[in-house]
Amino acid sequence: MTQTLTPILAAHPFFHGFDARTLDLVAGCARNVQFEREHYLFHEGEAANAFYLIRSGKVALETSAAPHRPVIIETIEPNEVLGWSWLFPPYRWHFTARAIEPVHALLLDGACLRAKGEADHDLGYELVRRAAQILMQRLQATRLQLLDMYYVDTD
Amino acid sequence: MTPILADPMLPRLYRLQRVHQEIPHTFTLELAPEDGEAIPPFHLGQFNMLSVFGVGEIPLSISGNPAKPQHLVHTIRAVGSVSRALQRFKKGEVLGVRGPFGSHWPLEQATGKDLIIAAGGLGLAPLRSVMYQVIAERARYGKVIMLYGTRTPADILYRRELERWRGHLDLEVSVTVDRAPDDWRGSVGVVTRLIARASFDPARAMAFVCGPEIMMRFTASSLTACGVAEDQIYLSLERNMKCALGFCGHCQYREYFVCRDGPIFPYGSIRELLREEEI
Numbered sequence: 001m002t003q004t005l006t007p008i009l010a011a012h013p014f015f016h017g018f019d020a021r022t023l024d025l026v027a028g029c030a031r032n033v034q035f036e037r038e039h040y041l042f043h044e045g046e047a048a049n050a051f052y053l054i055r056s057g058k059v060a061l062e063t064s065a066a067p068h069r070p071v072i073i074e075t076i077e078p079n080e081v082l083g084w085s086w087l088f089p090p091y092r093w094h095f096t097a098r099a100i101e102p103v104h105a106l107l108l109d110g111a112c113l114r115a116k117g118e119a120d121h122d123l124g125y126e127l128v129r130r131a132a133q134i135l136m137q138r139l140q141a142t143r144l145q146l147l148d149m150y151y152v153d154t155d
Numbered sequence: 156m157t158p159i160l161a162d163p164m165l166p167r168l169y170r171l172q173r174v175h176q177e178i179p180h181t182f183t184l185e186l187a188p189e190d191g192e193a194i195p196p197f198h199l200g201q202f203n204m205l206s207v208f209g210v211g212e213i214p215l216s217i218s219g220n221p222a223k224p225q226h227l228v229h230t231i232r233a234v235g236s237v238s239r240a241l242q243r244f245k246k247g248e249v250l251g252v253r254g255p256f257g258s259h260w261p262l263e264q265a266t267g268k269d270l271i272i273a274a275g276g277l278g279l280a281p282l283r284s285v286m287y288q289v290i291a292e293r294a295r296y297g298k299v300i301m302l303y304g305t306r307t308p309a310d311i312l313y314r315r316e317l318e319r320w321r322g323h324l325d326l327e328v329s330v331t332v333d334r335a336p337d338d339w340r341g342s343v344g345v346v347t348r349l350i351a352r353a354s355f356d357p358a359r360a361m362a363f364v365c366g367p368e369i370m371m372r373f374t375a376s377s378l379t380a381c382g383v384a385e386d387q388i389y390l391s392l393e394r395n396m397k398c399a400l401g402f403c404g405h406c407q408y409r410e411y412f413v414c415r416d417g418p419i420f421p422y423g424s425i426r427e428l429l430r431e432e433e434i
Contacts, residue, residue, distance in 0.1 A: 075342045141344055144369075145344070148333065152232055152234055
């Protein structure tokens with residue numbers, strides 16, 4: 001018997017409050033994925049065809065700092081969402097994502113969701129609204145990081 | 156007969172017993188009274204005035220274990236003339252101490268509540284004493300959540316203790332850094348990101364926050380956004396304390412003297428002041 005992903009979607013904060021019909025619709029674009037430690041979920045510049053609802057484990061978002069080693073910009077952890085490049089042209093990843101712990105996640109097919117969002121504007125609006133809320137929270141956090149607020153001048 | 160109270164402006168002599176190098180530019184001093192008597196009892200979050208004779212005097216929060224009153228413990232970042240002079244101190248040298256002064260973390264009001272202890276950078280020092288006390292009487296509290304943010308993995312203060320606390324099954328300890336090399340396996344992001352990840356009941360939670368003022372402002376704001384009441388959030392302010400008795404006015408913060416009315420304030424009483432410049 002095939003187990004539906006709807007209850008898992010419903011339990012994730014990103015989809016809290018979605019009705020059963022909409023969750024079933026979204027579940028049609030979802031699949032379970034697992035990544036071993038040090039596995040890359042995606043690389044900077046690749047086509048962004050999906051986003052991930054992290055269920056367990058930890059993903060590092062990083063960028064090349066050549067000639068130095070890559071720098072981790074932030075980590076995405078359980079109950080959080082990884083990736084929004086699937087929503088906006090040119091649909092390319094801006095950073096590289098690497099599992100730094102074994103990761104269980106739901107992968108949502110971006111093209112599939114975009115098509116369903118076009119066909120059902122209520123769903124499309126809700127997806128964009130929730131993605132925008134996460135973008136806003138991450139933007140605020142990034143601004144605080146830029147402030148380097150723990151820095152104390154010791155010179 | 157009424158005992159003669161010691162003059163609070165008169166430093167008591169302490170001798171340096173041990174120095175721990177913590178992280179670059181940051182060290183911990185263990186001091187014992189030169190007269191061999193016990194150190195004065197202190198409340199969690201209070202501060203002392205440490206003086207290097209001929210150089211000057213600075214306020215420093217107490218970061219030691221209240222259950223181990225043999226030594227006075229202060230963690231210091233070498234940023235000015237007095238703190239740099241303290242960094243050069245050798246075992247056996249003598250310095251002056253006045254205190255303890257100021258208000259304290261109201262841990263007695265946290266009984267039965269979930270307790271969130273959020274620190275940024277060197278702000279972990281005044282909260283270490285709270286952690287010691289909380290661990291010693293763990294059954295008094297609901298969930299205990301320690302959130303710590305700092306610049307990089309190399310800037311993590313009290314790393315061994317954080318690791319030990321993380322090993323307690325009844326403590327939730329999370330550490331995050333602003334940036335990290337690719338071999339770091341911990342969290343990266345500002346300390347406010349940890350609040351949403353923590354599991355606590357905001358309706359019965361109390362929070363103690365210490366760190367740079369901007370960190371405290373955004374942390375308190377994130378806590379209230381999660382539903383923690385303003386009067387259940389306490390912050391530790393740092394200002395230019397001089398007399399430590401509320402006389403000289405150097406640490407005046409609008410209607411407050413930080414040395415006397417603080418350094419620990421309920422967030423609700425200073426929320427608007429935190430947004431104002433140059434006070």
